Amino acid sequence: MTTATDTTAGATQSSGGTTAATATGQTEGSASTTQGAATSAAADAAGQTGAAGTTDGAAQTGDEAPWQDGLAGDLKTNPLFRTYKTVDDLAKAHDHLTKLKGATAAELLKIPAKPQDQAPEDWAPIHKALGVPEDPKDYKITLAPEAAADAPALEGVLRELGGKAKFQPAQMAAVIETLNTLGQQAEAAEVAAREAETRTVTDTLNKEWGAAAEGNRRAIGKLMRDALGGQIDEAAQADLERTVGANLTLSRILAHAIGKMAEPEGPEGGSAAPAARQLSPAGAQAALNALQGDAEKMKALNDRGHPQHKAVLEERRHLLAQARGEKRPDSVG
Structure with missing residues (x-):
């Protein structure tokens, strides 16, 4: 019995061992199978990933090719563009440069490298952009009267100069403004000098002529108006009088001539009193001047009780009438 029991137990043990072994084998086999399946799935995933990676790698390789290679001609090898990693970098740089210069490429003008060696046509675009007239006749020139006595001739000179020098309109305007200013200053200086001379002459003649000045x-x-017969306008007359007034010698000569006109000849060449005959208006005025400069006659004129008062008063009345161009009150016909 013991043997049987042991055999059974052993069998059982043995059977249990077999069962356990079998179970263990099955478990390990299943785990191995599962692990293998997982490994296979991972491998497939890796394979798929690898395929995707290969595709991405190909795309990446295409992206890494320099963008400059897509440019035309020599542009693709131009080292200037190679400094920009992307097209965006180039665009940003161009935008910055445009803002820095304040003008677009179309607005920029290229100055010839050697201006003195360039033909006129090379400068034509620059002159046109600066507004230089193609025809010098198009310059607008307005000269002040004081700038030149012969304005048309000066205008021609300025147009010729502007055409040769290629003056811009603003430059020509500056030249004209300068000429006008210089002309006005010269005119003002001349007027001031004439006025100063007139004051000097006036002071001198006042001392010489006294009350008759x-x-x-x-x-x-x-005398000047009568000599010109009225053929002179007021402005010219005023200018003539200013000119005479500023000339000491001429003023003295005219005054002397008028004085002689106030001394008419009497019979047989003798002198007659100024009031004895009809005088010209200028002669009568000169005689009045002489009367007013005569201290004795003025004393008699102003003193009713003076014995010569009536004679001097009558003489003065006749001279006043003749100075106005009237006939002597006692003249007949």
């Missing part, structure tokens, strides 16, 4: 000046003015 103002009358002499009126007589000189009337």
Whole structure:
């Protein structure tokens, strides 16, 4: 019995061992199979990933090719463009450069490398962009009267100069403004000098002529008007009087001539009193001037009780009438 039991036990043990072994084998086999399947799946996944990686790698290899290779001609080898990693970098640089220069490429002008060696046509685009007229006649020139006595001739010179020098309109305007200013300054200086000379002459003649000074000046003015027969306008007359007034010698000569006109000849060449005959208006004015400059006659004229008062008063009345161009009050016909 013991043997049987042992055999059974052994068998059982043996059977259990077999069963365990079998179970263990099956378990390990199943795990191995599962692991193998997992490994196979991983391998497939890796394979798929590898395939995708290969595709991506091919795409990456295409992207890594320099973008400059797509440019035309020599541009693809131009080292300037090789400094930019991407097209965006190039675009940003161009935008920055444009803002820095303040102008687009179309707005920029190229100055010839050697201006003195360039033909006129090389400068034509630059001159046109700067507004230089193609025809010098198109320059706008307005000269002040003081700038030149012969404005048309000066305008021609300026147009010729502007055409040769290729003046821009603003430059020509600056030249004209300068000429006008210089002309006006010269005119003002001339007027100031003439006025200063006139003051000097006036002061000198006032001392020489005394009380007759103002009358002499009126007589000189009337003499000039009568001599010209009225063929002169007021502005020219005023200018003539200013000219005479600034000339000491001429003023003295005219005053002397008027004085002689106030001394008519009497019978047989003798002198007659100024009031004894009809005088010209200028002669009568000169005689009035002489009367006013005569201290004794003025004393008699202003003193009713003076014995010569009536004679001087009558003489003055006759001279006033003749100075106005009237006949002597006692003249017949």
